[in-house]
Amino acid sequence: MRDSATAPVEIPAVAFIDLQSQRARIGARMEAAINRVLAHGGFIMGPEVAEAEKKLAAHCGAKHVITCSSGTTALVMALLAKDVGRGDAVFVPSFTFTATAEVPVLAGATPVFVDVLPDTFNMDPASLERAIAVAKQTGLRPACVIPVDLFGQPVDFDAIGAVAKKHGLWILDDAAQSYGARYKNKSVVTCAEVSATSFYPSKPLGCYGDGGAVFTDDDEVARRLVQVRVHGQGKDRNDNVRVGLTARFDSIQAAVLLEKLAIFDAECVEREAIAQRYTKGLADVVTTPVVRADCTSVWAQYTIRSSRRDRIAATLQAQGIPTNIFYPKPIHTQAPYRGYPVAMGGLAVTEQLATDVISLPMHPYLTAPAQDRIIAAVRSAVA
Numbered sequence: 001m002r003d004s005a006t007a008p009v010e011i012p013a014v015a016f017i018d019l020q021s022q023r024a025r026i027g028a029r030m031e032a033a034i035n036r037v038l039a040h041g042g043f044i045m046g047p048e049v050a051e052a053e054k055k056l057a058a059h060c061g062a063k064h065v066i067t068c069s070s071g072t073t074a075l076v077m078a079l080l081a082k083d084v085g086r087g088d089a090v091f092v093p094s095f096t097f098t099a100t101a102e103v104p105v106l107a108g109a110t111p112v113f114v115d116v117l118p119d120t121f122n123m124d125p126a127s128l129e130r131a132i133a134v135a136k137q138t139g140l141r142p143a144c145v146i147p148v149d150l151f152g153q154p155v156d157f158d159a160i161g162a163v164a165k166k167h168g169l170w171i172l173d174d175a176a177q178s179y180g181a182r183y184k185n186k187s188v189v190t191c192a193e194v195s196a197t198s199f200y201p202s203k204p205l206g207c208y209g210d211g212g213a214v215f216t217d218d219d220e221v222a223r224r225l226v227q228v229r230v231h232g233q234g235k236d237r238n239d240n241v242r243v244g245l246t247a248r249f250d251s252i253q254a255a256v257l258l259e260k261l262a263i264f265d266a267e268c269v270e271r272e273a274i275a276q277r278y279t280k281g282l283a284d285v286v287t288t289p290v291v292r293a294d295c296t297s298v299w300a301q302y303t304i305r306s307s308r309r310d311r312i313a314a315t316l317q318a319q320g321i322p323t324n325i326f327y328p329k330p331i332h333t334q335a336p337y338r339g340y341p342v343a344m345g346g347l348a349v350t351e352q353l354a355t356d357v358i359s360l361p362m363h364p365y366l367t368a369p370a371q372d373r374i375i376a377a378v379r380s381a382v383a
């Protein structure tokens with residue numbers, strides 16, 4: 001028997017992203033939804049997939065939502081639907097998850113790396129101009145730009161859009177981390193010609209496996225995306241009009257997503273409150289994230305900058321608090337991507353950020369006491 005007067009106080013472990021607390025909230029509903037799929041047996045393109053597309057469209061305001069098997073697939077599908085390929089330059093940040101740079105290569109095009117801004121970590125429009133100049137010099141055809149709403153904050157669509165328009169580029173927004181965020185009071189996935197998101201479990205809106213979606217208001221692009229999702233299928237399965245993929249979203253994942261979507265707006269409010277609490281507790285000792293006045297973030301990550309980030313990581317780890325570094329190795333420095341062009345003048349901000357960013361635990365279920373512990377630990381590490 002444990003004597004409660006002398007037993008050590010148990011400090012609950014802090015999760016980096018806490019899906020179990022979310023399960024405590026809606027687990028019964030999700031299990032019932034999964035069981036309904038098991039009962040009707042329509043595992044591929046069952047009614048839940050159509051319902052998820054309808055509910056997502058109503059939630060974000062996009063005319064067309066085409067769900068698919070992952071965020072990476074969503075990006076590839078968009079490039080295939082728009083016939084991006086050999087000889088095309090696709091402008092991507094290097095300070096991002098690998099998939100952003102991977103998809104132009106998979107489509108046969110050439111990624112050209114663009115620097116980011118030091119405050120929002122999002123694509124720098126001036127660097128995009130310099131990258132377009134490099135592409136033209138190299139004999140590539142500037143085709144498309146894939147800005148990333150990094151850590152949940154929308155890119156500066158007006159500024160990126162102005163450069164894109166000047167050079168005849170279309171925009172594929174990589175909204176894998178930002179579904180739910182707003183730019184000038186519009187849903188982030190309605191701000192570009194085509195947008196792609198991911199429902200990977202740790203994204204702000206996730207499912208219980210891989211999943212993604214493409215968003216567009218363009219009827220023709222939507223029609224092609226539906227074809228690409230199933231092997232370029234035309235009027236029936238023996239009619240193949242394009243090269244495509246097996247890229248469908250599962251009915252079981254759609255069932256889970258529908259339950260998570262029902263509480264997502266409330267979770268976003270909770271994420272915002274947690275982000276504000278972090279900023280209040282840390283702004284005087286580290287560089288805290290900047291969200292532009294014309295947007296909201298869904299805080300896929302809460303990422304600070306500090307010259308002492310290794311000490312922060314070690315101090316927090318010793319106290320059972322997980323941290324992560326997104327991203328320690330810029331993509332243009334990694335083996336498969338070293339041969340591709342970078343913007344004139346280089347990617348100095350990207351290279352600096354790779355040395356000083358660190359992300360703290362972030363999810364809607366982070367309690368105030370847990371957060372106070374994290375804040376105190378960061379403060380002690382940099383004191």
Ligand SMILES: *Cc1c(COP(=O)(O)O)cnc(C)c1O
Nearest residue numbers: 070071072097099100176198200
């Ligand atoms: C997660 C992510 C992706 C890829 O999504 P998956 O569903 O894992 O394929 C693409 N881009 C960015 C910026 C991401 O964070």
